[in-house]
Amino acid sequence: MSTASVASSARAPITHDSLPAWGPWAVVGGVLLAAVALGSATEVALGVLLLLGVVLSVGVVYVWSRAVEGSRRAKDRSVTIAVTASFLLAIAPLVSVLYTVLSRGLARFDAPFFTETARNVVGEGGGASHAIVGTLVITGVATLASVPIGIMAAIYLHEYGSGRLKKALTFFVDVMTGIPSIVAGLFAVALFVLFFGPGIRLGVMGAVALSVLMIPIVVRSTEEMLKIVPDGLREASYALGVPKWRTIVKVVLPTALAGIITGVMVAVARVIGETAPLLITTGVFSSMNSNPFDGRMSNLPVFAFNQYKFPGAIPEPYIDRAWAAALTLIVIVMTLSLAARLIYRRFGTDIR
Amino acid sequence: MSSAKSVEVSDLDLYYGSFHAVQNVNMTIQPNKVTALIGSSGCGKSTFLRSLNRMHELVHGARVEGSVILEGQDIYAPDVDPVAVRSQVGMVFQQPNPFPTMSIYENVAAGLRLNSRRMKKPAMDEIVERSLRGANLWEEVKNRLERAGSGLSGGQQQRLCIARAIAVEPEVLLMDEPCSALDPVATLAIEELIRELKVNYTIVIVTHNMQQASRASDITGFFNLEESGKPGRLVEIDETETIFSNPANKATEDYVTGRFG
Ligand SMILES: Nc1ncnc2c1ncn2[C@@H]1O[C@H](COP(=O)(O)OP(=O)(O)OP(=O)(O)O)[C@@H](O)[C@H]1O
Ligand SMILES: [Mg+2]
Numbered sequence: 001m002s003t004a005s006v007a008s009s010a011r012a013p014i015t016h017d018s019l020p021a022w023g024p025w026a027v028v029g030g031v032l033l034a035a036v037a038l039g040s041a042t043e044v045a046l047g048v049l050l051l052l053g054v055v056l057s058v059g060v061v062y063v064w065s066r067a068v069e070g071s072r073r074a075k076d077r078s079v080t081i082a083v084t085a086s087f088l089l090a091i092a093p094l095v096s097v098l099y100t101v102l103s104r105g106l107a108r109f110d111a112p113f114f115t116e117t118a119r120n121v122v123g124e125g126g127g128a129s130h131a132i133v134g135t136l137v138i139t140g141v142a143t144l145a146s147v148p149i150g151i152m153a154a155i156y157l158h159e160y161g162s163g164r165l166k167k168a169l170t171f172f173v174d175v176m177t178g179i180p181s182i183v184a185g186l187f188a189v190a191l192f193v194l195f196f197g198p199g200i201r202l203g204v205m206g207a208v209a210l211s212v213l214m215i216p217i218v219v220r221s222t223e224e225m226l227k228i229v230p231d232g233l234r235e236a237s238y239a240l241g242v243p244k245w246r247t248i249v250k251v252v253l254p255t256a257l258a259g260i261i262t263g264v265m266v267a268v269a270r271v272i273g274e275t276a277p278l279l280i281t282t283g284v285f286s287s288m289n290s291n292p293f294d295g296r297m298s299n300l301p302v303f304a305f306n307q308y309k310f311p312g313a314i315p316e317p318y319i320d321r322a323w324a325a326a327l328t329l330i331v332i333v334m335t336l337s338l339a340a341r342l343i344y345r346r347f348g349t350d351i352r
Numbered sequence: 353m354s355s356a357k358s359v360e361v362s363d364l365d366l367y368y369g370s371f372h373a374v375q376n377v378n379m380t381i382q383p384n385k386v387t388a389l390i391g392s393s394g395c396g397k398s399t400f401l402r403s404l405n406r407m408h409e410l411v412h413g414a415r416v417e418g419s420v421i422l423e424g425q426d427i428y429a430p431d432v433d434p435v436a437v438r439s440q441v442g443m444v445f446q447q448p449n450p451f452p453t454m455s456i457y458e459n460v461a462a463g464l465r466l467n468s469r470r471m472k473k474p475a476m477d478e479i480v481e482r483s484l485r486g487a488n489l490w491e492e493v494k495n496r497l498e499r500a501g502s503g504l505s506g507g508q509q510q511r512l513c514i515a516r517a518i519a520v521e522p523e524v525l526l527m528d529e530p531c532s533a534l535d536p537v538a539t540l541a542i543e544e545l546i547r548e549l550k551v552n553y554t555i556v557i558v559t560h561n562m563q564q565a566s567r568a569s570d571i572t573g574f575f576n577l578e579e580s581g582k583p584g585r586l587v588e589i590d591e592t593e594t595i596f597s598n599p600a601n602k603a604t605e606d607y608v609t610g611r612f613g
Contacts, residue, residue: 049406118397162412220553230449232445232447232449232452233449233452235410235443235445235449235461236449236450236451236513236516237451237466238407238410238435238438239405239407239438239442239443239445239517240438240439240442240462240466240467240516240517240520241435241436241437241438241439241440241463241465241520242435242463242466246466246467246468247466250465250466251451251453251466254453255451255453257453259543267433273527
């Protein structure tokens with residue numbers, strides 16, 4: 001008797017009532033509209049009201065759904081709303097930044113900006129071609145230096161290293177990841193001053209500073225990618241009589257290639273906008289210089305900083321150029337990501 | 353064509369760190385025969401198999417004592433290069449593992465290409481076709497050799513792995529439960545293939561499938577472990593007929609008749 005009743009009473013029926021499909025969204029919409037109305041009527045900040053509104057609608061939907069559908073569906077619905085709201089909150093700054101940069105950067109995003117330099121420019125006009133070239137050269141040199149070093153370090157750490165040395169190296173890579181960028185810049189300055197004396201400014205110094213920032217990112221991401229290459233592939237290769245180093249070069253690296261490229265792109269995007277280390281290593285320069293080994297070299301972040309920091313008598317043209325430089329940086333990063341993706345589409349394969 | 357070789361295993365002990373996995377194995381693996389290894393899970397069949405082409409030592413801390421003599425040469429002698437051993441003793445794994453970045457053609461050619469043996473295209477084509485025919489896969493894939501190897505069905509992938517293994521013309525072919533991920537039809541196809549392959553190769557196959565052992569093998573070895581934590585041992589090895597009809601050991605009889613655990 002008792003065992004039979006457990007089965008029959010504890011089982012929930014498999015059908016149940018449910019809220020109308022528009023129900024939860026109507027609640028959220030209503031509450032948020034009310035928040036906007038309240039925000040325009042009173043002094044309270046709109047953001048705070050919207051946030052409170054989301055919390056309130058999560059609560060309302062939970063209570064309503066629980067009454068109609070039971071607690072599991074209620075949890076599902078309230079968590080759905082909370083997760084969606086968090087997502088929107090997370091991308092809000094991104095959208096806002098993009099919007100601001102676009103709306104203010106487009107004013108000077110014109111042909112002269114890409115063909116002229118800032119040489120002898122006072123007031124309106126001029127361009128940032130020298131800074132664009134500088135950014136591409138400095139970041140390019142930094143990438144050329146740090147990608148091989150980073151990938152080889154990751155290969156050592158994951159495929160060969162063991163014991164104390166591996167632990168120590170992993171620790172140092174972690175520490176390097178956290179280095180403030182100005183410290184990387186100071187390191188490059190100190191290093192070059194040793195050889196060339198004080199006051200030295202070179203494009204390649206900036207590249208060295210950026211490499212210090214890039215290497216740990218490349219090491220970390222490459223190591224993660226090597227970890228997800230199945231051991232079965234390595235063993236299959238060994239069982240064919242292929243030596244370990246060839247297995248790594250011909251089997252492991254190609255399998256992990258997509259992830260490694262993505263990691264490199266992340267590293268490039270991370271350093272291409274660095275200002276502080278470049279300010280003290282490459283200096284400020286308003287003419288074209290594409291040779292990283294020959295004196296000062298301009299670049300977009302420093303250019304933007306300088307235009308903004310030292311505007312002329314009429315500041316608008318300077319501020320406009322600063323925003324256009326920021327927009328150019330974003331476009332460069334997006335183009336590089338797209339290019340990497342296309343290259344990967346063309347030549348890469350998925351791990352599974 | 354490669355020539356099959358015999359393998360003489362004497363006083364072989366295998367360890368993972370301090371864990372003694374397999375104890376005192378002595379057996380002779382005869383050329384051009386299929387030797388099946390059976391036994392309950394965890395008794396060390398895979399461990400033993402991997403010691404025959406020096407894959408065991410790839411596990412961190414793993415050790416080998418004793419000798420494995422491949423046609424007169426101890427593969428554990430100090431001056432032996434494990435990489436060279438592995439190109440003579442091929443292996444097919446339980447899970448099909450074609451290289452995901454390579455096409456069907458490249459997978460079969462992998463053993464030669466990865467060792468950077470320079471080879472003219474027609475010669476390579478011929479080896480690829482011969483290996484795929486040898487693995488009974490040629491007819492199914494001959495029109496899509498440039499497609500990804502990972503796009504094949506599980507059974508086809510396993511035959512691709514067999515083709516890849518025989519493309520380097522090993523003398524001995526080790527197979528660790530090659531059919532455990534396959535359906536009965538694909539399993540029969542691979543058993544058929546194993547019988548054909550023994551004309552050219554010495555084959556050692558680990559299996560949990562008694563019918564498979566009795567159908568496909570000439571010699572059967574039974575591994576057992578007295579209790580968990582103890583090392584596994586080779587209890588008995590004999591003609592497959594004898595093992596399945598009239599084994600010398602009580603434990604073997606219990607196992608092959610299914611009266612075990
Ligand atoms: N990489 C390893 N490190 C440590 N111990 C291991 C490792 N691989 C296997 N072992 C241990 O060695 C013993 C034998 O394992 P092995 O894989 O050889 O068994 P098996 O007979 O192949 O079993 P199955 O039939 O389930 O595949 C087991 O006790 C196992 O836990
Ligand atoms: Mg096994």
